[in-house]
Amino acid sequence: MKFILLFSFSLLLSLHLEAQLTTISGKITDEYGKPVPFASVYVKNTTRGTSANGEGVYILQLKPGNYEVAYKAVGYQQESRKTALTGSQVINIVLKTETYQLADVTVASGGEDPAYGIIRKAIKKRKEHLNEVNAYTCGVYIKGMQKLLGAPKKILGFDVQKFARENGLDSNRKGILYLSESESKYSFKRPGDVHEEMISSKVSGSNQAFSFNRASDLEVNFYNNIQNWEGISNRPVISPIADNALFYYTYKYIGFSTENGQTVDKIQVKPKRIYDACFQGYIYILEDSWRIYGLNLFITKKQNINFVDTLRLNEQFFPVSEKAWMPSSLKFDFTAGLLGFKVGGYYISVYKDYDLSPTFTKKEFSEVWRIDKGVNKKDSAFWENERPVPLTAEEKTDYKNKAVLAAKKESKPYLDSLDKVNNQFKPDKFLLSGYRHSNRYDHEYYNFDPAITAIKFNTVQGFAINYGASYSKQIDTANNRYLFIGAKAGYGFSDKKFTGSVTGAVPVGDAMLGFNAGSEITDLNYTNPVSSLVNTFYSLFERQNYEKLYQKRFVSLSLYKRISGGWQAYAAAEWADRKSLGNTSEFSFFNPGDREYTSNNPVLPAGNALLFPENQSFKVTLRTTYDFSDKYETFPTGRRYLPSPYPTVGLSYIKGIKGALGSDVDYDLIAADISKSNIKTGVLGNTSFYIAAGKFLNNSSVYYPDYKQFAGNEVLLANGGINTFLLLNYYTFSTNTEYIEGHLEQNFSGFILNKIPLLRKLKLKEIADINYLSTPALKNYTELGFGVQYLNIRLMYGTSFNSGSNIRSALRLGVSFK
Numbered sequence: 001m002k003f004i005l006l007f008s009f010s011l012l013l014s015l016h017l018e019a020q021l022t023t024i025s026g027k028i029t030d031e032y033g034k035p036v037p038f039a040s041v042y043v044k045n046t047t048r049g050t051s052a053n054g055e056g057v058y059i060l061q062l063k064p065g066n067y068e069v070a071y072k073a074v075g076y077q078q079e080s081r082k083t084a085l086t087g088s089q090v091i092n093i094v095l096k097t098e099t100y101q102l103a104d105v106t107v108a109s110g111g112e113d114p115a116y117g118i119i120r121k122a123i124k125k126r127k128e129h130l131n132e133v134n135a136y137t138c139g140v141y142i143k144g145m146q147k148l149l150g151a152p153k154k155i156l157g158f159d160v161q162k163f164a165r166e167n168g169l170d171s172n173r174k175g176i177l178y179l180s181e182s183e184s185k186y187s188f189k190r191p192g193d194v195h196e197e198m199i200s201s202k203v204s205g206s207n208q209a210f211s212f213n214r215a216s217d218l219e220v221n222f223y224n225n226i227q228n229w230e231g232i233s234n235r236p237v238i239s240p241i242a243d244n245a246l247f248y249y250t251y252k253y254i255g256f257s258t259e260n261g262q263t264v265d266k267i268q269v270k271p272k273r274i275y276d277a278c279f280q281g282y283i284y285i286l287e288d289s290w291r292i293y294g295l296n297l298f299i300t301k302k303q304n305i306n307f308v309d310t311l312r313l314n315e316q317f318f319p320v321s322e323k324a325w326m327p328s329s330l331k332f333d334f335t336a337g338l339l340g341f342k343v344g345g346y347y348i349s350v351y352k353d354y355d356l357s358p359t360f361t362k363k364e365f366s367e368v369w370r371i372d373k374g375v376n377k378k379d380s381a382f383w384e385n386e387r388p389v390p391l392t393a394e395e396k397t398d399y400k401n402k403a404v405l406a407a408k409k410e411s412k413p414y415l416d417s418l419d420k421v422n423n424q425f426k427p428d429k430f431l432l433s434g435y436r437h438s439n440r441y442d443h444e445y446y447n448f449d450p451a452i453t454a455i456k457f458n459t460v461q462g463f464a465i466n467y468g469a470s471y472s473k474q475i476d477t478a479n480n481r482y483l484f485i486g487a488k489a490g491y492g493f494s495d496k497k498f499t500g501s502v503t504g505a506v507p508v509g510d511a512m513l514g515f516n517a518g519s520e521i522t523d524l525n526y527t528n529p530v531s532s533l534v535n536t537f538y539s540l541f542e543r544q545n546y547e548k549l550y551q552k553r554f555v556s557l558s559l560y561k562r563i564s565g566g567w568q569a570y571a572a573a574e575w576a577d578r579k580s581l582g583n584t585s586e587f588s589f590f591n592p593g594d595r596e597y598t599s600n601n602p603v604l605p606a607g608n609a610l611l612f613p614e615n616q617s618f619k620v621t622l623r624t625t626y627d628f629s630d631k632y633e634t635f636p637t638g639r640r641y642l643p644s645p646y647p648t649v650g651l652s653y654i655k656g657i658k659g660a661l662g663s664d665v666d667y668d669l670i671a672a673d674i675s676k677s678n679i680k681t682g683v684l685g686n687t688s689f690y691i692a693a694g695k696f697l698n699n700s701s702v703y704y705p706d707y708k709q710f711a712g713n714e715v716l717l718a719n720g721g722i723n724t725f726l727l728l729n730y731y732t733f734s735t736n737t738e739y740i741e742g743h744l745e746q747n748f749s750g751f752i753l754n755k756i757p758l759l760r761k762l763k764l765k766e767i768a769d770i771n772y773l774s775t776p777a778l779k780n781y782t783e784l785g786f787g788v789q790y791l792n793i794r795l796m797y798g799t800s801f802n803s804g805s806n807i808r809s810a811l812r813l814g815v816s817f818k
Contacts, residue, residue: 021385022085025059026092028052028071036095038348039073040316040329044080047138047320047354050388051329054346057390071095074284074296074314078259100255100266115251115267121290122241129291130223133324135189137358138351140196141388142213145395146178146345155339168205168402176398177343179204180211183386186351187358193365201376202383204395205402207410210376210636214369218330218349220315222283222292226682233305234749234763235277236683240269241292248278256287263287264294274302275760277683279313291325293317304754304763308336320354327351350388366565368642369633415440443474456532459545459597461521462494462585466532480637481507492521494585497551511561514572519553521581524602524611524704527711529730534717543588543595546714548602548731550611550705551579565630566644572621575661578705580610602731612703617656618663619706625650647676652694656706666701667736669694669708677722685749685765690723695738707734710741710773718796718814725771726785726798726812735775742772753788765789767796779803787812 028039035056042049043062052058060069064086072078076095083089151173153161160173169175180203187195194216201211220227225243226236238248254266265285271278281297298312299305311334318328333346378386391399408414423437430451437446447470454467470486483506490499501518523530525548535547556574563569583600598605629644650673656665671694679687694708711721712728723743748766753759769785780803787796796812 021061022064023059023061023088024067024069024083024085024091025057025088025390026090028056028058028073028093028095030076031094031096036073036076038314038329038331039071039076039093039095040318041069041071042318042328044068044070047318047326048352049318049328049350050352051331051348051350053390053392055392057392059388059390061385061388070318072259072316074282074294074316077257098257098266100257102253102255113251113253115253115265116246118253118265118267118285118287118290119241119245119249119251122285122292123243123245125290126223126241126243130221131190133326133356135187135356135358135360136326137185137187137353137355138326139353140184140186140215140349140351141181142184142211142215142218142347142349143181143389144178144211144213144345144347145176145180146343148174148177148341149335149344150174150340150342152340166405168398168405176204176394178345179395179398180213181383181387182211182213184213184215186215187360187364189360189365194368195365195370196368197370198372198375200378200382200386201371202378203376204399205406205409207406208376210371213347213349215349216369218332218347220313220330222295222315228680231306232308232311233277233299233303234765235304235685235751235754236680237277237279237299237303238683240279240283240297248272248276254282259293269297271303273755275304275754277303277754281312286325291317293325304750304760306763308334310335321356324356326354348389352388366630366632367634368631371635373636412441445472446470447472453533457536457539457585457587458532458547458549459539459583459585460495460549460581460600461492461497462587464490464492464494464521466490466499476507480635481512483507488518488520490521492584495581497521508559511559514558514560515556516558517555519551521549522552524548524550525709525712525730525734526705527709529711529713529719529724530715531719534715538715539597540587540589543591543597545583545597545600546730548600548611550581552705553577562641563624565632566627566641566648568625570621570623574617574619574621575663576617577614578612578617578703579614580612582608582610602729612705615664615703616662617665617703617706618660619654619656619665621652621654623650623652647674649674656702658701664701665703665706667699667706668697669706670697671695671708675722681746684751685747688722688743688745688747690741690743692723692741693739696736699736702736704734707736708739709734710739713812716811716813718812720792720814725773726769726783726796727800727808727810728771728773728781728783733773733775733778733781735777737776739773739775742770744770747789762790767794769796769798785812 028036030036037052037054037056039052040049041052041058041060050058050060062085066084068080068082070078070080071093073095075098077098079093079095081091148169151160164173182201183199185197185199196215203209203211222239222241225239227239228236238245240249248271250270250272252268254268256263256265265287267283267285269283270280279297279299283295284293286293294317295313295315298310300310305311311332314331316328317325320326329348329350331346331348335344419438419440425435432450432452434450435448449468454465456466457463466488468486468488470484472482472484475483485504487502488500499519499521501516501520503516505512505514530546538544538546554574554576556572558572560570581600583597586597599608601607601609601611603611625648627644627648628646631642633640633642652671654669656667657663658666671692673692675690677688681687710728710733711719711724712730713724713726714730718726722745746768750763750765752766753764765788767787767789771783773781781800783798783800785796785798787794794814798812799809801807
C-alpha cells in the first residue's frame with residue numbers, strides 16, 4: 001500500500017510539473033550595456049523560441065527540465081546558457097559585437113572578390129534549399145506598431161491636433177497610432193498552398209477590431225528569385241542569390257565567424273545600378289551547405305518604393321532538422337514622411353513549434369485565412385502568459401490609456417455624438433460631394449448624391465436634372481450584408497419629360513435578389529462608354545453630342561448566387577417599353593468651327609429619322625462564370641472568396657421572348673469569354689487579357705438596344721477596364737450577328753522609365769495595349785496603344801486600323817481600374 005501511495009504521489013507530482021510552465025527572462029545587452037533589440041532566443045535542438053523586444057527584454061516559457069538556450073542577433077556573437085529549470089529564472093545576456101576574420105583567400109590585384117565565389121555556390125544551391133521542405137506547420141506570433149513621430153497642427157482644413165487628442169497622442173502630436181498583437185497557426189504545402197488561422201488578437205484602443213497581422217503578408221523567401229511586394233514596390237525586388245543576381249548586384253567579402261563549429265560568411269550586397277529594384281545591406285551564408293544564415297537588408301526611395309522612405313528587413317534562421325533551417329524571427333521596420341508628417345514603425349513575427357511532417361486534409365487549403373468570433377476577447381491574463389515578446393514601457397502605457405478610449409468610442413452616447421457632428425448639413429459639401437446621414441449604432445445610412453453631378457446637358461433633353469438618393473441598413477451582421485434601396489428622379493427642360501426609377505437589393509438566404517423599375521432616358525450603348533458629365537462638357541463647349549439616348553420604361557428582377565467556390569451564377573428577367581428619341585435642343589456655349597450637332601440616330605447622323613420604332617421587350621439573361629479556384633477567407637462577418645490565379649471563364653445566354661407580355665423581340669444570343677488581370681511576368685511587370693466571342697443564333701426580331709454593344713471611345717477622357725477600346729466609335733459597329741473581341745495589356749511597371757534619371761522619381765508605369773474586334777461589318781479592327789500610368793491616371797497614344805486601311809490616331813487620358 002505504501003508503494004502504491006508513493007507511486008501515485010510521484011505520478012501526480014510528475015504530471016503537475018509537466019503541466020506547469022516556468023519562465024526564463026532577462027535583458028540582452030551589448031558589451032557597452034546598450035540593449036540589443038529583437039535578438040532571437042531559442043532552445044537548441046527544438047523549435048521553441050522567442051524574440052527580445054525593442055528594449056532587449058525577453059521572456060521564454062518552458063516546462064521544467066534541462067535546456068540549452070541560444071541567444072543570437074545579426075552582427076553579434078552567439079551566446080548560449082545551459083540551465084536546469086525547476087522554477088522561473090532571470091538570465092541576463094551580454095552579446096559581443098561579432099568580429100569577422102578575413103579568410104586565407106584574399107583579393108588579388110584586379111582579381112575577383114571572394115564574395116562572388118560564395119554567392120555562386122549559394123545560387124547553385126538555391127533551388128535545393130527552396131524545395132527542401134515540402135510542407136510544414138508552425139505557430140506564429142506577430143506584433144505590429146506604428147508611431148506618429150511628428151505632424152503639423154492642421155493641414156488642408158483637417159485639425160491634426162484634435163485628431164491626436166482624441167486618439168491618445170501627446171500634445172506634440174506624437175505617439176503610437178496603431179499597436180496590435182496576434183497568434184496564428186500557419187500551414188504551408190508546396191507549391192504555394194497556405195492556411196492560416198488566427199488564434200488570438202489584440203488591438204490597442206478597440207475591443208471589437210481584429211488585428212491586421214497575417215503571417216502570409218510578412219512571409220519572405222529569398223530562395224525565390226524575386227520578392228513581389230505589391231503596394232510597396234511597383235516592381236518585383238531581386239533576391240541577392242537569384243539566378244540572375246550577378247547582373248544586378250555587387251558583392252564584398254567582409255569576413256567569417258564561427259558559430260557552433262560552423263563557418264558563417266558575411267557579405268555586403270549593393271545594387272550595381274542604384275535605382276534597380278535591389279536590396280542593400282548584408283547577407284550571411286553558412287559554408288558547406290551554402291544556405292542563408294541571416295539577413296540584414298534594406299531598400300529606400302532610390303529603389304522607387306511607395307509610401308515609405310526606408311524599409312529594413314532582418315531575418316534569422318535556426319535548424320529545425322538536420323537538413324532544414326527555418327525562420328526563427330522576421331522583422332520589418334520602416335520610416336516615412338509626407339507633407340510634414342513623419343511616421344515609423346515595425347512588424348515582428350516569431351515562429352515556433354515547427355512540424356515538417358504534417359498531415360493535411362484535401363480541403364484544408366481551400367480556406368486561406370480564418371478569424372473566428374471571440375479571438376479578440378482574450379483577457380490581459382491570457383496575454384501575459386502567451387505573449388512571447390514582452391511589451392515595452394511605451395506599449396504598456398498605450399494599451400492602458402487606450403482601453404479607456406475604447407470603452408468610450410464603442411458606447412452609444414459616443415457614436416450618437418459622432419453622428420451628430422458628422423451629420424451636420426453643409427451646403428458646399430452637399431454641392432460637391434453629397435450628403436450622408438449615418439446612424440452607426442443601428443447601422444443605418446442615408447446617402448444623397450452631389451448636387452453638381454445631377455445637372456447635365458444633352459441634345460435630347462436639353463438641360464436636365466437627374467437626382468438620386470439611397471438608404472442602406474445592415475440586416476445580416478453574421479455575413480455583413482445590407483438591405484439597399486435607391487431612387488432617382490429627373491426632368492428634361494427641353495423635352496419636358498419626367499423620369500423616375502427605384503432600385504434595390506436584399507439578401508435572400510445566401511443569394512442576393514435585386515429589383516429595378518421606372519422610367520429613364522438612357523444610353524443606346526448599355527456599356528455606357530461616355531459619361532453624362534463628359535458629354536455635357538463636349539456638347540456645351542465643343543458642340544459635339546457624343547451621347548445617344550432612348551426612353552425606357554421597365555421592370556426587372558435579378559438573382560445572384562455563388563453556387564460553389566469559384567462558380568457563380570446570375571439570372572435576370574426584364575420587361576421594357578422602348579422608344580427612340582430625337583434632338584430637342586441646339587444650345588451650346590461655344591461653337592468652334594461652326595459645327596452642327598449630329599442627330600440622335602448614330603446610323604444616320606445627318607438625318608432626323610428615328611433609329612427604331614417603339615417596341616416592347618421581354619428578355620431573360622443567364623450568365624455563369626468559373627475561375628477554377630475555391631480559395632476563400634473566413635471572417636466573423638462571413639466568407640470572402642479570393643481572386644483566382646487562373647483565368648475566369650464566362651458563358652452568357654440572352655433570350656428575347658416574342659409575345660410574352662406583349663413583347664416584340666425574338667432573338668437568341670450566346671456568348672463566351674475568358675479573362676485574367678495582373679498575371680505576374682517577373683521584372684517585366686504584369687499582363688492582363690480579355691477574349692470574347694458571341695453569335696445571335698436567332699435574330700428574327702432585334703432592335704438596336706438588343707444589339708451586342710462594345711465599350712468604344714471617341715473623346716480625350718477614356719474609361720478604364722480591360723475590355724475597353726481606345727478609338728472605337730461608340731455606336732456604329734454594334735452588331736446583331738456575330739463578333740470576336742480581344743484585348744491584351746502589358747504593364748511594364750517602370751521597367752524602362754525607371755532607368756531615366758529625371759523620370760524615375762515620377763514612378764511612371766509603361767503601358768502597351770492591343771485591342772481587336774471583328775464583325776461581319778468591321779473586318780479585323782485593331783488598335784495599338786502605348787502610354788504611361790501615374791497612380792491610376794494614364795495617358796495613352798492609340799492608333800487603329802482595319803482591313804479597309806482606315807487609320808486613326810489620338811491621345812487618350814483616363815482613369816484605370818485594371
